[in-house]
Amino acid sequence: QKEVEQDPGPLSVPEGAIVSLNCTYSNSAFQYFMWYRQYSRKGPELLMYTYSSGNKEDGRFTAQVDKSSKYISLFIRDSQPSDSATYLCAVSIGNEKLTFGTGTRLTIIP
Amino acid sequence: GAVVSQHPSWVICKSGTSVKIECRSLDFQATTMFWYRQFPKQSLMLMATSNEGSKATYEQGVEKDKFLINHASLTLSTLTVTSAHPEDSSFYICSALSPSFISGATDTQYFGPGTRLTVL
Numbered sequence: 001q002k003e004v005e006q007d008p009g010p011l012s013v014p015e016g017a018i019v020s021l022n023c024t025y026s027n028s029a030f031q032y033f034m035w036y037r038q039y040s041r042k043g044p045e046l047l048m049y050t051y052s053s054g055n056k057e058d059g060r061f062t063a064q065v066d067k068s069s070k071y072i073s074l075f076i077r078d079s080q081p082s083d084s085a086t087y088l089c090a091v092s093i094g095n096e097k098l099t100f101g102t103g104t105r106l107t108i109i110p
Numbered sequence: 111g112a113v114v115s116q117h118p119s120w121v122i123c124k125s126g127t128s129v130k131i132e133c134r135s136l137d138f139q140a141t142t143m144f145w146y147r148q149f150p151k152q153s154l155m156l157m158a159t160s161n162e163g164s165k166a167t168y169e170q171g172v173e174k175d176k177f178l179i180n181h182a183s184l185t186l187s188t189l190t191v192t193s194a195h196p197e198d199s200s201f202y203i204c205s206a207l208s209p210s211f212i213s214g215a216t217d218t219q220y221f222g223p224g225t226r227l228t229v230l
Contacts (some may be wrong), residue, residue: 043221
């Protein structure tokens with residue numbers, strides 16, 4: 001079993017729709033949960049960072065962590081074509097290595 | 111803030127040669143840097159953790175004699191792929207650990223733009 005599971009997609013939604021991206025993880029020791037956005041042939045860019053359970057909102061982005069079910073989500077409201085990218089969830093126990101999901105390829109259709 | 115650069119952005123080399131990739135933190139000092147490899151349509155796989163002034167820590171299955179890492183200063187880490195072969199062709203990405211610019215976050219990893227290596 002992989003430590004982090006993420007549906008690779010691809011996922012296509014019309015512009016303006018709400019996007020829901022999800023990951024599950026297996027190790028209850030993970031405390032830090034991140035979402036990265038990666039454009040083609042570029043390095044990942046940190047989008048959201050959450051410690052332990054709860055919600056965090058930043059503009060059109062909302063991250064949710066449910067440690068009881070080992071489930072993390074990223075919601076994108078009012079999606080834009082510029083949001084088209086691969087979204088990677090990442091988890092860690094501390095400041096050491098990140099464990100990434102496989103990434104979900106998202107396309108926003110104008 | 112927290113900008114990380116990599117050089118070169120892409121490189122093509124012949125089988126058997128060595129290639130050096132540089133990772134620099136441009137506006138902060140990083141005692142810890144990480145090296146990842148990413149194959150097409152796959153996620154990032156951590157290869158090694160690089161600590162300034164000490165030996166790198168390699169992940170299981172990564173050959174330390176093939177992937178030489180040097181973290182000589184607080185702003186520079188290098189990855190040298192020795193005796194490269196076609197199966198080493200991949201996208202290599204580094205990251206540097208920095209105090210986060212995101213509210214509520216502890217140190218986080220900021221990634222470079224990646225280096226695409228093609229071995230012929």
